[in-house]
Amino acid sequence: MDLKTEQRKFPFSLSARINHYLLSIFIIGLTALLCTPLSNQQGYHVVSFILLFVVSILATFMAIGPVFVAATLSALVWNFFFIPPNLTFHIDKTEDILMFGMFFIIALVDGVLTTKVRRQERLAREREERTNALFQLTRELSKASGIDEVLTIALERISNHFSMGAFFILQDGNNILHSSGRLQKEKKLTPEEYQLAEWVFTHLQPAGRFTPTHSNVQYSFYPLPGTRLNAGVVAVKPGRLFTADEKAFWDTFLTQIANALEREFLGELAQKARFLVESDRLYKTLFNSISHEFRIPVATIMGASDSLMNSIHPESVKADLFNEIFTASLRLNRLIENLLNMSRLESGQLSVRLDWYDMNDLANKVAEDLKEELKAFTLKVSIPEDMPLVKVDFGLLEQSMYNLVINSTQYVPTGSEIELNIRYEDGLLMIQVKDRGPGFPDKAIKDLFNKFYRVDGNKTGGLGLGLSIVKGFVEAHKGTVSVRNRKDGGSAFTIQIPTENPNIHNLLLNQ
Numbered sequence: 001m002d003l004k005t006e007q008r009k010f011p012f013s014l015s016a017r018i019n020h021y022l023l024s025i026f027i028i029g030l031t032a033l034l035c036t037p038l039s040n041q042q043g044y045h046v047v048s049f050i051l052l053f054v055v056s057i058l059a060t061f062m063a064i065g066p067v068f069v070a071a072t073l074s075a076l077v078w079n080f081f082f083i084p085p086n087l088t089f090h091i092d093k094t095e096d097i098l099m100f101g102m103f104f105i106i107a108l109v110d111g112v113l114t115t116k117v118r119r120q121e122r123l124a125r126e127r128e129e130r131t132n133a134l135f136q137l138t139r140e141l142s143k144a145s146g147i148d149e150v151l152t153i154a155l156e157r158i159s160n161h162f163s164m165g166a167f168f169i170l171q172d173g174n175n176i177l178h179s180s181g182r183l184q185k186e187k188k189l190t191p192e193e194y195q196l197a198e199w200v201f202t203h204l205q206p207a208g209r210f211t212p213t214h215s216n217v218q219y220s221f222y223p224l225p226g227t228r229l230n231a232g233v234v235a236v237k238p239g240r241l242f243t244a245d246e247k248a249f250w251d252t253f254l255t256q257i258a259n260a261l262e263r264e265f266l267g268e269l270a271q272k273a274r275f276l277v278e279s280d281r282l283y284k285t286l287f288n289s290i291s292h293e294f295r296i297p298v299a300t301i302m303g304a305s306d307s308l309m310n311s312i313h314p315e316s317v318k319a320d321l322f323n324e325i326f327t328a329s330l331r332l333n334r335l336i337e338n339l340l341n342m343s344r345l346e347s348g349q350l351s352v353r354l355d356w357y358d359m360n361d362l363a364n365k366v367a368e369d370l371k372e373e374l375k376a377f378t379l380k381v382s383i384p385e386d387m388p389l390v391k392v393d394f395g396l397l398e399q400s401m402y403n404l405v406i407n408s409t410q411y412v413p414t415g416s417e418i419e420l421n422i423r424y425e426d427g428l429l430m431i432q433v434k435d436r437g438p439g440f441p442d443k444a445i446k447d448l449f450n451k452f453y454r455v456d457g458n459k460t461g462g463l464g465l466g467l468s469i470v471k472g473f474v475e476a477h478k479g480t481v482s483v484r485n486r487k488d489g490g491s492a493f494t495i496q497i498p499t500e501n502p503n504i505h506n507l508l509l510n511q
Helices: 014-042 044-060 064-082 095-141 147-162 190-203 246-309 315-347 360-367 394-409 466-476 502-510
Strands: 166-172 177-179 220-225 230-236 355-357 378-382 390-392 417-425 429-433 480-485 492-496
Touching: 014 044, 014 064, 044 064, 044 095, 064 095, 095 147, 095 246, 147 166, 147 230, 147 246, 166 190, 190 220, 190 230, 220 246, 230 246, 246 315, 315 394, 315 466, 355 360, 360 378, 360 394, 360 417, 390 394, 394 417, 394 429, 394 466, 394 492, 466 480, 466 492
Parallel strands: 378 417
Antiparallel strands: 166 177, 166 230, 220 230, 355 390, 417 429, 429 492, 480 492
16 A cells, blocks of 8 residues: 555544534524523523533533533523623622522533543543454454565554554564565655664664654654564654554554564564575485485496496397496486476476377387386286377376386385276276385375485485476376375375366367
8 A cells, every 4th residue: 555644533623623612602692592582481590491401412522612611601691691680791689699600610510521421431432442453453463374464454454543554664584674565555765764764673762753753754653573573664644643542552553563573574584494404404315315326327337338448248248238338327317307307396387288198108108118127027007998088298197107117116026016007087087006015104105295205214216206206297287196005015006187088078069
């Protein structure tokens, strides 16, 4: 919101008070005029009761000043126009003199007491409204999440309860002030105003308009101190000086806002600290894993290459060395692919290119790519004959299936069977990879798809990225991936992807 000058709404402004004085004079004069015929019939004492009643009525909605004027004027009017002799302030009878004095005192006391009672009612009502306002503010701030939401609530409540705009100047975490323009149009302060805001931030004392310090500027600046840190400064343009009650209400209001901002600041600092610790841990884990995982295939390639270059070997030995180089190259390529895929996921640059594909082609491609790794195992592929074409991203789904199958080869005994089952059911593409390995500890299952996670005691190596990449690629299809331990041993990974097949697609087009 814009920082704007708004005059505070007061119950009795100067123009309203002047109008009340004029209104009280007019009402007393009109009452006296209307009572003239009555005085001739009922006597002038009746007029005094009517004037007293009118003064009491005026006291219910006017301040003490107009009521005092009404009481004085009614006494003078009663004396001048109604007490014999008429049209003079002279009173002949002693009882009329006493009556006049009592009339004036009663009118004045009645007006003052009524005004005080009404003022107490107004103060009680204002206190109740302020208590409710603080309760609402505290409740909303307790539910707020983030500095932006706290500022939104604060700006709205300040506008509602104080009828003035506000501009927050918050610290950046290093005790340096920066204007908070995230939820409001940027308001640029003059250099002098900004220096004054910094002074308020440093000394934790208000300054500016209607304060003892630098009262010649257009803004009033108030600090926002919490129990552990100073959140910043709020700048406002009040219409006038606060009363004592209003100042206490304003200070309590700012305290609630400052505490909420402090809570969010500390939460952000704690989150940043956790992020730095986690980043450092992930960096060390990634560095150690990469150095270890890359060293093995690189050492294999270098050793086999050196042997081929510097020694003479029979053809069978050469074939074995070439095979070692090829296998190590595949492993190295897989590591690089996983790192690149994770980089795509983390950067948010992953795009899904959907098209119609035959799942038999996908399964055959995975089996072909894993030909070397699967030499020591049996891959059993199961796809129904009536399996329809499905609309997926071939590359992402191939990499997901590749990672699941290669994951199974790292856990199952040599010679074991690995199952790859694919089917289409109720609008879902179902892909399952099953094995008869040792399975996973129950406590590890919930973390298997986390980055860099490796099961305790796992000696198979790897960066711990393969399954997290599967999760990212499947979720890019708006699908899910899960894992469970099989009853008779082993594990089963299940991918479920909502997709359409040509039959449903054509049916929708025909409709």
